[in-house]
Amino acid sequence: RKEVEQDPGPFNVPEGATVAFNCTYSNSASQSFFWYRQDCRKEPKLLMSVYSSGNEDGRFTAQLNRASQYISLLIRDSKLSDSATYLCAEDTGFQKLVFGTGTRLLVSP
């Protein structure tokens, strides 16, 4: 079983839409999770850390469901500039991040 799994998409949404991505992980002992954004041929840039209580940053909300071993990212009021690949990452506790393949989002006018 893959360690971190994501739907590769692409998710095609119009501007202003709400879109949600899920990411499943297999290591139940992992404590830290992150969402990164990656633009084409660029480095991953941290979008949000994911806490057990959930966290929100403007239009972005991240949730962690330990029972079902998944994390989610909700984007409200999508902008054209949100078009990117969204990577979820699990910190396994061995000083390494394990990334999913990423979910591609395309926001159209």
Add this chain to the structure above:
Amino acid sequence: EPEVTQTPSHQVTQMGQEVILRCVPISNHLYFYWYRQILGQKVEFLVSFYNNEISEKSEIFDDQFSVERPDGSNFTLKIRSTKLEDSAMYFCASSQVAEDTQYFGPGTRLTVL
């Protein structure tokens, strides 16, 4: 805002040659990492480094790879004898403490011909 920097941005080399990729982590960070991303694939962990030694490495990080912190600011990845399949983006990252947010540099695109 402090950031991780990497040089060069693009390196082209012949198969069998040695390459050194350079990184300057964020200055107060103590943990350093290398990842790679083959075109169209996911970001893969290579190695983590703390207190002047390797903390963790993946199976990709074989004897052809080595890392070094030659001075107080640089962190390097050396590939001794490059193969075609080493062609990828190589990202350096750093974090202040273990299991903390890792910040990535802009990457070095390595092309092996």
